Amino acid sequence: xxxxxxxxxxxxxxxxxxxxSLRALTAIAGTTHASMMVWDTVRDQVxxxxxxxxxxxxxxxxxxDFQAMDxxxxxxxxxxxxxxxxxxxxxxxxxxxRQPHYEVYFSMQRSLAQxxxxxxxxxxxxxxVPHMRSAIAIRDRTLALSTMTTLATRLIERLAFAVAIYSPxxxxxxxxxxxxxxxxxxxxxxxxxxxxxSRSFMEMLHGACDPAKPQAAMAARATGPNxxxxxxxxxxxxxxxxxxxxWQTPAALVVVHEAGAPSVLLDSVMRNLYGLTPAETxxxxxxxxxxxxxxxxxxxxxxxxxxxxxxxxxxxxTGCTSQAQLTHLLTRLAATLDGG
Amino acid sequence: MVTEDMHETIRGLYQGVLEPQAWQRSLSALxxxxxxxxxxxxxxxPASGSVSVRQTAALAALASQATPHDSxxxxxxNERLNVGGWFIHRRDTGFAAxxxxxxxxxxxxxxxxxxxxxxxDRQPGHEIYLSLQRPAGADGFLEADARALDWIIPHLRExxxxxxxxQAASTHxxxxxxxxxxxxxxxxxxxxxxxxxxxxxxxxxxxxxxxxIRADGxxxxxxxxxxxxxxxxxxxxxxxxxxxxxxxxxxxxAIHAVSTDGHEAQIVxxxxxxGTPLSSACLGQPLLVAIHESHGTPRAVPTVLRDLYGLTPAETxxxxxxxxxxxxxxxxxxxxxxRETGRSQLKSIFTKTNTSTQAQLAHLLTRLGSVLAEPVR
Numbered sequence: 001x002x003x004x005x006x007x008x009x010x011x012x013x014x015x016x017x018x019x020x021s022l023r024a025l026t027a028i029a030g031t032t033h034a035s036m037m038v039w040d041t042v043r044d045q046v047x048x049x050x051x052x053x054x055x056x057x058x059x060x061x062x063x064x065d066f067q068a069m070d071x072x073x074x075x076x077x078x079x080x081x082x083x084x085x086x087x088x089x090x091x092x093x094x095x096x097x098r099q100p101h102y103e104v105y106f107s108m109q110r111s112l113a114q115x116x117x118x119x120x121x122x123x124x125x126x127x128x129v130p131h132m133r134s135a136i137a138i139r140d141r142t143l144a145l146s147t148m149t150t151l152a153t154r155l156i157e158r159l160a161f162a163v164a165i166y167s168p169x170x171x172x173x174x175x176x177x178x179x180x181x182x183x184x185x186x187x188x189x190x191x192x193x194x195x196x197x198s199r200s201f202m203e204m205l206h207g208a209c210d211p212a213k214p215q216a217a218m219a220a221r222a223t224g225p226n227x228x229x230x231x232x233x234x235x236x237x238x239x240x241x242x243x244x245x246x247w248q249t250p251a252a253l254v255v256v257h258e259a260g261a262p263s264v265l266l267d268s269v270m271r272n273l274y275g276l277t278p279a280e281t282x283x284x285x286x287x288x289x290x291x292x293x294x295x296x297x298x299x300x301x302x303x304x305x306x307x308x309x310x311x312x313x314x315x316x317x318t319g320c321t322s323q324a325q326l327t328h329l330l331t332r333l334a335a336t337l338d339g340g
Numbered sequence: 341m342v343t344e345d346m347h348e349t350i351r352g353l354y355q356g357v358l359e360p361q362a363w364q365r366s367l368s369a370l371x372x373x374x375x376x377x378x379x380x381x382x383x384x385x386p387a388s389g390s391v392s393v394r395q396t397a398a399l400a401a402l403a404s405q406a407t408p409h410d411s412x413x414x415x416x417x418n419e420r421l422n423v424g425g426w427f428i429h430r431r432d433t434g435f436a437a438x439x440x441x442x443x444x445x446x447x448x449x450x451x452x453x454x455x456x457x458x459x460x461d462r463q464p465g466h467e468i469y470l471s472l473q474r475p476a477g478a479d480g481f482l483e484a485d486a487r488a489l490d491w492i493i494p495h496l497r498e499x500x501x502x503x504x505x506x507q508a509a510s511t512h513x514x515x516x517x518x519x520x521x522x523x524x525x526x527x528x529x530x531x532x533x534x535x536x537x538x539x540x541x542x543x544x545x546x547x548x549x550x551x552x553i554r555a556d557g558x559x560x561x562x563x564x565x566x567x568x569x570x571x572x573x574x575x576x577x578x579x580x581x582x583x584x585x586x587x588x589x590x591x592x593x594a595i596h597a598v599s600t601d602g603h604e605a606q607i608v609x610x611x612x613x614x615g616t617p618l619s620s621a622c623l624g625q626p627l628l629v630a631i632h633e634s635h636g637t638p639r640a641v642p643t644v645l646r647d648l649y650g651l652t653p654a655e656t657x658x659x660x661x662x663x664x665x666x667x668x669x670x671x672x673x674x675x676x677x678x679r680e681t682g683r684s685q686l687k688s689i690f691t692k693t694n695t696s697t698q699a700q701l702a703h704l705l706t707r708l709g710s711v712l713a714e715p716v717r
């Protein structure tokens with residue numbers, strides 16, 4: 001019994017555990033088959049999602065042909081006729097949970113040889129139903145939580161810069177892919193790094209996590225092995241007070257900006273937002289990182305005059321009056337367009 | 341023992357995976373079951389030899405008297421326990437030796453007569469114990485008392501392990517929520533059906549502006565006034581359709597928004613990581629929407645520019661102003677500095693930041709401003 005209960009709750013994080021649990025229940029109740037059924041009350045559809053010893057033909061037959069005529073999903077002579085074909089003698093079901101849009105049933109079936117269920121059989125299993133109900137509730141909440149986390153993780157991947165979050169004791173709490181790469185460069189854990197910082201990384205982390213007086217923002221220039229440059233920003237990430245006390249500790253947000261080509265998605269955004277032509281879009285992509293018009297036209301092998309005309313059209317369409325303004329707009333828009 | 345109580349206690353343990361309160365109830369129930377005055381979950385760190393109390397519950401009558409616990413410093417047994425094994429401490433079996441381990445004295449006038457401890461789980465970095473204490477005057481714990489509680493130990497082990505996993509997941513979620521709030525632009529994630537799944541603080545007000553909702557869920561289908569004061573260059577659902585089109589989906593969509601009082605915002609929408617379906621299939625392909633509104637330069641920028649390039653406050657002010665796209669003459673007027681001063685400051689900014697045009701400077705400053713949202717808006 002305790003094993004069966006544990007399995008139900010283990011199923012919160014590990015879906016396979018329900019199977020074992022239902023198997024244990026079939027042994028306790030002396031039945032052959034057990035299943036969980038979800039009845040979608042809006043679409044009036046039943047799906048069977050956890051099955052022990054499934055009678056495949058039965059479920060197929062049920063889902064294909066008999067569901068439509070299933071009278072109220074309740075006790076009915078219908079079941080007698082229906083199950084006998086599959087050598088099933090008796091059927092017992094319990095409503096585990098009723099929600100606005102669906103109902104969850106636990107059902108067990110005995111084969112003809114095992115005799116019929118009686119009221120006592122049902123009562124003997126009464127204890128399991130509240131456990132099922134709480135396990136389902138916890139599973140739903142956990143699922144919601146993990147969906148949120150998955151979404152946030154993927155959102156952070158889209159940022160055009162490296163992000164890493166450190167706890168005060170230098171543990172890496174969270175990072176996007178670029179952030180993980182930088183975590184190894186900035187805090188190589190004993191190994192030597194080829195990147196030189198204009199200011200101690202540890203010092204900045206401590207400054208951001210100082211509970212008494214966190215530094216608003218700190219920054220350092222990083223110089224790589226082949227002279228490549230990046231800007232490292234360290235900011236305090238305020239503890240969110242709505243949450244449990246264990247997570248009230250401050251954290252440090254580390255952001256690294258590297259110069260790079262703007263995302264290819266910027267093209268489609270500019271076309272959508274301001275109706276730029278393909279030629280104008282190509283020019284915009286070059287100007288996005290602050291490149292000058294002469295350099296851009298040379299790279300694109302167009303005449304300077306042509307580039308000038310295109311730029312004028314771009315200004316007109318975007319409402320910008322200077323290249324600085326245009327670059328500002330483009331850089332802002334590109335902030336979430338990475339990793340597409 | 342009453343079976344319902346047992347099931348209720350078990351349920352509480354697992355509910356405690358998400359709600360610490362439920363765990364508290366179950367520990368209290370264990371107190372009742374074993375006639376103890378206090379039940380605690382202890383975490384022992386073999387490396388440092390220190391013990392910390394993870395959760396403790398006392399009988400209702402005692403709870404009011406108990407003062408907050410100091411962390412006990414040591415945990416010692418006459419024998420090494422196996423997982424699931426019990427150790428019963430009594431005055432006559434060396435209990436005095438372990439008494440100092442727990443701050444019993446803080447329970448006014450009630451020194452425990454007996455204590456029993458079970459090793460719930462042993463992990464490489466820590467061991468978890470359940471400890472029950474009976475007050476003086478009560479009977480000491482016997483072997484049978486321990487046996488009578490054996491059924492709870494595997495449940496405790498499972499619940500503690502699950503709670504650790506759940507907690508790791510929720511930390512991750514909370515840290516990312518904090519991070520998203522730090523961004524200087526709004527973000528929202530919608531399901532393909534237009535259900536908002538996630539939004540940061542700056543994105544929140546845009547949910548209603550982009551997806552006009554039915555007035556308080558009324559079935560008559562009346563739509564709230566679209567946009568709430570913002571005029572969109574095209575309806576958001578059109579952009580969504582373009583992105584989720586089964587045939588030839590667009591890579592990204594964008595909308596220009598103008599408010600009644602003349603503010604502007606650019607809205608960029610795209611699919612979130614194409615090709616990898618979420619664990620729950622029903623969500624479909626989620627969409628990421630970013631909303632860029634024009635705000636002034638974030639307040640943290642001056643510090644960053646000073647740290648990175650050693651810009652003076654005057655130079656920082658000029659750089660911030662130039663980023664918005666105005667020319668040097670106008671910037672000089674706005675800052676009430678002489679044109680000549682402005683020019684020499686700009687030259688110095690270029691040298692220090694290793695840029696050569698205002699556009700490059702604007703790119704650099706905007707990039708640096710990407711995570712420097714104002715703390716409160």
